[in-house]
Amino acid sequence: MNLEKYILAVITMNREKVSAGGAPIFFASDKEELEKIAVTLARITEGVIHDLENGVFILVKH
Amino acid sequence: MQAAFAGVIFGTLTRYYLLRRDYRQYPSYPHGVITNLSLGFIAAVIGAVAIPALAEKEFTAVTFLALAATQFREVRNMEREMLLNLDNMQLVPRGQEYIEGIARVFESRNYLVMFTSLLVGGATFWGNLYYGVLIGVLAVVLTGIMMKGKTLGQIANVREGKLYFDGANLFVDNIHFMNLGSQGAKEIYLKRALGVVIEPLSDNGRATLANNGQRMAIAHDAAALLGVYRDVDTAEFMPIVRRHLDTGRAGLVIVPIEQDMEYLIEAVKRVPVLESALRLPLKTTIGRKAAD
Numbered sequence: 001m002n003l004e005k006y007i008l009a010v011i012t013m014n015r016e017k018v019s020a021g022g023a024p025i026f027f028a029s030d031k032e033e034l035e036k037i038a039v040t041l042a043r044i045t046e047g048v049i050h051d052l053e054n055g056v057f058i059l060v061k062h
Numbered sequence: 063m064q065a066a067f068a069g070v071i072f073g074t075l076t077r078y079y080l081l082r083r084d085y086r087q088y089p090s091y092p093h094g095v096i097t098n099l100s101l102g103f104i105a106a107v108i109g110a111v112a113i114p115a116l117a118e119k120e121f122t123a124v125t126f127l128a129l130a131a132t133q134f135r136e137v138r139n140m141e142r143e144m145l146l147n148l149d150n151m152q153l154v155p156r157g158q159e160y161i162e163g164i165a166r167v168f169e170s171r172n173y174l175v176m177f178t179s180l181l182v183g184g185a186t187f188w189g190n191l192y193y194g195v196l197i198g199v200l201a202v203v204l205t206g207i208m209m210k211g212k213t214l215g216q217i218a219n220v221r222e223g224k225l226y227f228d229g230a231n232l233f234v235d236n237i238h239f240m241n242l243g244s245q246g247a248k249e250i251y252l253k254r255a256l257g258v259v260i261e262p263l264s265d266n267g268r269a270t271l272a273n274n275g276q277r278m279a280i281a282h283d284a285a286a287l288l289g290v291y292r293d294v295d296t297a298e299f300m301p302i303v304r305r306h307l308d309t310g311r312a313g314l315v316i317v318p319i320e321q322d323m324e325y326l327i328e329a330v331k332r333v334p335v336l337e338s339a340l341r342l343p344l345k346t347t348i349g350r351k352a353a354d
Contacts, residue, residue, distance in 0.1 A: 035244065035245055035246070038243060038244055039244055039246060042244065042295075042296075042297075042298070043295045043296070044295075046294065046295050046297055047297060048240075048242075048297045048298045049242065049243035049244040049247070049298065050230070050240075050241040050242070050243050051229070051230035051241060051242070051243035053229050053230055057243045058243075062297055062300075
């Protein structure tokens with residue numbers, strides 16, 4: 001079995017919602033920065049931004 | 063001699079008739095077409111000489127038929143490999159099932175050509191040229207009718223769907239598609255995307271639409287015809303087809319270049335039903351009983 005979907009990065013404003021894991025975590029200070037980091041990372045990694053709807057965005061390679 | 067010539071000419075013409083270049087952009091012009099035509103010609107030669115050769119008690123001719131079959135299977139493998147390799151380069155890939163379908167058609171058309179020229183050769187040999195022509199025309203017409211696969215419009219109803227976001231989740235009618243985080247992407251979806259709902263007409267259609275290869279084919283054809291608003295680094299604008307589990311309906315979401323709902327629906331209706339995706343549970347007793 002091989003994994004096809006990976007979480008490439010986690011982007012959040014809320015330090016309490018995530019802890020160190022497999023993927024790098026990027027902290028943003030406001031919503032605008034969050035969006036900007038997410039879009040930039042998505043373009044670079046060709047991943048898709050998903051919103052966990054608790055202030056945490058993840059970047060997934062599909 | 064006359065029989066062989068008639069067979070070859072008819073066989074090659076059959077191949078040409080079957081070789082209609084269409085929106086699937088296959089085969090490519092001019093070299094792809096030449097490959098197809100010349101293989102058709104070879105198939106026609108083999109088919110056409112078979113009966114005259116047998117009549118002359120040249121039984122080795124039959125082994126040539128077997129040899130040809132192996133060759134054409136090889137050609138199918140080559141075709142499949144090439145298309146699979148090229149598929150990685152497409153913005154919206156065809157998918158393995160679609161490619162397998164194309165390769166299969168490629169192989170089987172050569173057999174059809176062989177068969178037509180065999181019939182024409184035989185009829186000319188035992189009758190005369192007029193019989194040969196008559197049989198040939200009949201064979202060509204019959205192959206045209208019999209080899210016409212179904213299209214999606216025949217197994218499902220395609221209509222416009224309402225596209226909306228619930229939080230970060232994208233829906234068309236009540237079919238869930240995906241979770242999108244980026245605000246910019248959401249705005250583009252709301253502004254440019256089109257959503258259609260594909261409602262299967264029967265349980266057979268429902269089972270066919272469940273096939274992932276069939277769904278990839280729908281996305282590919284829609285994108286090939288209306289264009290797709292994405293580049294290699296924007297995975298979120300990949301057209302996708304998802305299924306509503308309760309009803310078996312499928313939905314397509316695409317961000318096209320040409321925002322024309324009418325023609326999107328038309329395009330989806332014309333997607334071929336893939337041979338390998340076609341399921342007919344209603345043809346069995348168990349399937350029929352389970353359905354009611």
